[in-house]
Amino acid sequence: MIIIGEKINGAIPSVAKAIVEKDADFIRNLAKIQTAAGVQFIDVCASVEDSIELETMKWLIDLVQEVTETPIAVDSPNVHICAEAMKFCNKPGLFNSVSLEGDKIELAFSAIADTEWECVALLNSDKGIPKTAKDRLDVFADLMVKVKEYNIDPSRMHIDPLIEMLCTSEDGIKMVTDVIRKIKEQYQTIHVTGAVSNISFNLPVRKMVNMGFVVLAMNAGLDSAILDPTNRDLMGIIFATEALLGDDEYCMEYIGAYREGIFGPVKK
Incomplete structure (x- = not known):
């Protein structure tokens, strides 16, 4: 699983406070603890007014x-x-994100085409968020x-x-998992990602819903996720699911993550 650490985001009150107060140590620590948790990308989203x-x-x-x-995931709706x-980054990272709205895709793809940068693409367009799996797959076809x-x-x-709120869904996550499966059937090397915590908005004990979603989504083909990598229960579920799906030979990644304290005891 490709883990994109979500903790440096100005939409989070503690991060917003650190940005206002220029608390550099707070931001550095968020980067260090996510790196220690084994993320592949650290998402950086300012969530401040356009002028700054x-x-x-x-x-x-x-x-x-x-x-x-x-590597950095540069994150902005703009x-x-x-x-x-991208110009501030020392190495190629992740462009987060693009969609078929307006000329976004031309601007984004022009920026990354001749580089090693990777890119998150949302399955929405000028028509908004598609309501059915077929419509989302039609957007996917246009995107490709x-x-x-x-x-x-x-x-x-x-x-x-x-990934939308479970509490407003009529059929659970069936539509999302159908879309994931179809995408992976068409392109085996493509990644499927999403903000895991979106699924549990407005529900109690959100971590339970998030963990259940991760298992089912990974079974459908999810292999990239934006989440809190310091959530040891969630990380444990991810490593366990990879092993159960046969994506972790002899469970070596699971055992290694446990020994490193990613979800097991922290080394002294």
Whole structure:
């Protein structure tokens, strides 16, 4: 599983406070603890007003890169900000995100086409969020036309099937898992991702719903996720599910993660 650490996000009150107060040590620590948890990318999202977003992104990215070599996921709803923030990164990372809304995909793919950067793509368009699996797969088909046009290898793409609140769903997660399965059937090397915690909004004991979702989604083909990597219960479920699905030969990754304290006892 490709883990994208979600903790450096200005939408989180403690991070917003650190941004306002320029608390560099707080941000550095968030980068260090996510690296220790074994993430493949550290998401950096400023979530501030437009006039200061780019400078805030640079401040955050610089702090992260002071303490870790883990690649950055530049995260903003504004593709121009993502494209500019790429320039602050010491190595290729993850462009988060793009969609078929307006000219976003042209701007994003122009920025990453001739690089090693990977990209999150949401399955929505100018028509909004598709309501059925078929409609989301139609958006996916249109998206992959653009991926081919810009000569981007599918293995660099992380497709977000749009994980929505379980409490407003009429059929649980069936639509999402159907979309995941169809995507993986068509492109075996492509990644499927999503913000895991979206599923449990407005529900009690959210961690239980998140863990149940991860198991079912991984069984459908989810192999990338945006989540809190310091949640040891969730990380344990992920490693266990990989082993149960046969994606962890002799359970070596599971055993190693336990020994490293990612979900088991912390070494002294």
